[in-house]
Amino acid sequence: MSNYHIKHLEEYYQVYRKSVRNPEVFWEEVAEEHFIWRKRWNKVLNWDFTKPEVTWYEGAKLNITENCIDRHLRNRGDKTAILFEPNNPDEEAQHITYQQLFERVNKFANVLKEHDIKKGDRVCIYLPMIPELAISVLACARIGAIHSVVFAGFSSTALSTRINDSDCKMVITSDGSYRGSKTIDLKGIVDEALEECSCVETVLVAKRINSEIYMKEGRDKWLQPLLDEASNECEPEIMDAEDPLFILYTSGST
Secondary structure (H helix, E strand, O other): OOOOOOOOHHHHHHHHHHHHHOHHHHHHHHHHHHOOOOEOOOEEEEEEOOOOEEEEEEOOEEOHHHHHOHHHHHHHOOOEEEEEOOOOOOOOOEEEEHHHHHHHHHHHHHHHHHOOOOOOOEEEEEOOOOHHHHHHHHHHHHHOOEEEEOOOOOOHHHHHHHHHHHOOOEEEEEOOEEEOOEEEOHHHHHHHHHOOOOOOOEEEEEOOOOOOOOOOOOOEEEHHHHHHHOOOOOOOOOEEOOOOOEOOOOOOOO
8 A cells, every 4th residue: 555645736736637537547546555445346436416416436345444543553553643732731742653543442432332332323522622532533433333523612502403413322522621721611511412312321521621520320421431441452343435424514604
């Protein structure tokens, strides 16, 4: 599997022209050279703009996390995959390697499975910009669950409408978040939202600001103890190329 580098502007224009003139050949070459597939596609592209309807790589099987993480382990396992720079300069930055990311995603995926999240289930992620956000997204993809990321700052009403529309079984959140020198009570917003949501069975809570929060017995669980007990091995769910990966609601201005 080769790296895809465009070295200068003229080469970019050459590649661009090729992609426009014959997109199926272009994207077939990209897919063959730069992605890991469990099963090859029957057809690269089907489209009908009168409906509109577009499908890519029909019949192909893969798991996107193998392309994000697993394929880098042999040669880049000790290289930084995620660099987390906290809002507070006194808080230490985190350099998460591909190997560490692989293990953390697998642990998180196993926690999801232990809480009855399966392929096709929807999971709402309402987290601040912390490593757990990226890790939870990848963990959902690892087991074929569909994630719905909601901006951690939206109101309880905005959150509840998205949860209900997606029929989410789980919410992943934190005790709170930092916004400059202020803190936001994310868990309180989740609690208020869930008064209008009957579909949510489990709430996983990451510690971020170490605040005192309400934890509903049987529903709310601290995330870290579950991760500490989870296995760091999780076989990826084999997905169809056209299976949904996520649900994203625009704010209206997008």
